[in-house]
Amino acid sequence: MATNFFDPGTVYVDSDKELDLIANKHKRAQWRHRRVGPSFIKMGRKIGYLGEDLNAWMNANQVEIPLSAADPDQTSPAR
Numbered sequence: 001m002a003t004n005f006f007d008p009g010t011v012y013v014d015s016d017k018e019l020d021l022i023a024n025k026h027k028r029a030q031w032r033h034r035r036v037g038p039s040f041i042k043m044g045r046k047i048g049y050l051g052e053d054l055n056a057w058m059n060a061n062q063v064e065i066p067l068s069a070a071d072p073d074q075t076s077p078a079r
Helices: 017-021 025-034 051-060
Strands: 011-013 041-043 046-050
Touching: 011 051, 017 025, 046 051
Parallel strands: none
Antiparallel strands: 011 046, 041 046
16 A cells, blocks of 8 residues: 655655655765665755655555564564
8 A cells, every 4th residue: 555655745855854754964965976776856056856756765665564474462482
């Protein structure tokens, strides 16, 4: 199920605190340099992220946990 973490109609600039939800500013700069992470747009010297692209990236990177692994009634081996 797709979740909207960000407002799809908003363009977030790199200095917006909301983007710290995905990574800090330094890490996002590394991702852009390596061409990984969410899609971004360049507006002159400013970097922008479309809310709909951020939501798509967040949903694509969601890790599904099998129900059996999340079952608290399951006994785990003692260590």
